[in-house]
Amino acid sequence: MNSTVSARVFRRRRFVAAVTAIVVVGSAGYSTAALSQPMPTVTAAITVPVVETSAASQIAWPSVGRGALGAVGFDGVLSSSGGEDPFPIASLTKVITSLVVLDHKPIAAGENGPKIDITDDDVQWLDDSIAENGSWEEVVSGSVLTQRQVLEAMMLPSANNYSKTLVIWAFGSVDEFLGATQTWLDKHGLTGTTLTNSSGLGASNVSTTRDLVEIGKLALANPVLASVVSEKTAILPDIGEIKNLNSLLGTAGITGMKTGTDDASGSCILFSAVVPVGDTTVTVVGATLGAVNAGERNAALLDVLESAPSAFERVQLVTAGERVGSYSPDWIGGEEKSSDVVAGADASVLVWKGTTVTAQAKAKPLENGDTGSKVGSLEFTLSAPALDQPALISVPLTLAEDIAAPTLWQRLTNPDF
Template identity: 25%
Template sequence: MLLASSNNHADTLARWAFGSVDAYVDRANGWLEDEGFAATRVVDATGLSGGNVGTASELARLAALVVADPALAGMLEGTSTSTPTDDRRVPDAIAHLEDDGIRALSRSYTDEAAISFVWTADIRSGETDRRMVGAMTGVDDYDTLDPAVLAAVEGMAAASAPIEVITGGAAYGTVASAWGDRANLVATSGRTDAAFGAAADDAVIEVEPFATAPAGRAVGSVGVRIGDREVTSALELDAPIEDPGLFWRLTHPAELIGAFLDGD
């Protein structure tokens, strides 16, 4: 596959590395099962048989493992240190949509899967560069494939754009004392995160028990879960909660006794 398209090389490599194509098939399917690929199975080394099955999502995951391996990624990018000279490097014979920032990893056609295309694209997310790995199968023609790939990359770029999850300086709650003092719970700093299609949950507020406190004191935190991640910020008072004074204490014995019994 790394040589663009060479079925005889695939069979030869399988026999060289595993002793036979059948032995390769057994090892490959065992590895796929061990790695949690539930839908992908192979019956030959070339991929031409209709018995080879899988899904686009698992194909993208497999490609992501290839890109994450420094040796294999170096071959794909033409930067492998095992290649002695530029003249020995294999040309990118499957280049497709490269003018749109798409790096083709694999492009093929079979009667069962029609056009299959695996690619990467570099996406800027705030100050972070991310690499998208995508795969599509069962596409009838390139007039359908190309806009679908570009739409997927554009959609991922939009989903990667940082969104404001917690707004610095915004009030996320209010505290009030029994004697009438009130203060807003203000986020001390803003937090952003890439959405990646996940909707942010409602903000969860945690406040530490306290009786009195000056303005600006941190008394808790606000957290927002977005997908499998959580972002947090400290919460501080925007006004003081002051001591009520002796007169209020004398005229509100029930509140004092109740607070004492509650441990406040």
């Protein structure tokens, strides 16, 4: 009897031990399998913001002639009217002449440039300009002017004779100047512009309004020329005061740049003006060609400038801290304990009305993350570049709250993470 009981007990113990071993081995295998799985990650649910902009505004272009408007910090032409083919530009030529000379012989900041001796040749060029019925300014043989003063004599009273003085001093001859001009025009992609002389006399110097906007921007980017075209008067040795023919300087924010008139071009102006836009200002650059007279030209320009500020607008793309999505890890409660994805910075742009904005977001999968850490980006694509901004603007996306990695227990009890 005792031996029978002992055998039963032994068999039962063996069975329990075997079951226990199986459970232990199975548990160990399960744990190993569960813990050897890749760390679980969570993907963000993102709602891309919709950015609304206003419809394009109309610039008050005149019914006659042609024109184009751009702005510093904005690419290309923002608005235009009339023909876009090359057209005579009269004395607007002198802005190009100035830029080509300053490219060849730049004037250092705070300087007036080299001294230029005025000779009997310059007197002859004065006589030639008068005979051609061109614009001119007095010359005194034997006087000495600085390069800047010769620029002033050419630009303010629009003196054809001083355009010759300047280019022959700089290049040795008008032909050499014209060769350098073509190289300069090619360099800047100004394919609609042709110069055959340094002053603009006659119909052979032509440009497009689109090219003139770019030429105006280049002029403003040159500190010496930008300063000269803003002057209402200047004093020249042996001559005295000279006056700028641009009577609108200082009116409606106008800071320059050059007027021109002849039979082929009509009355023209290449202009720059600082206009108010909300709490900031924008420097607009433009040209009008083909007005009947200076009065009509000036009135048309003032209408254009009056209509320009309302054609810009500031658009808020996103505000720092603005929620654009969330992470909802299952291991910490899912949607009940989610961590918001927010914009890491403010972003706004000053645009020309009619510019469209589209947005897309990129957020990486996370195992864990700290508050404030970057998790992706929000990218805004503009149909046209904004003021001093590229067409693609990127804003970082950050976590509003920590996301903790799953614990060992959570990984063991939730193998499907």
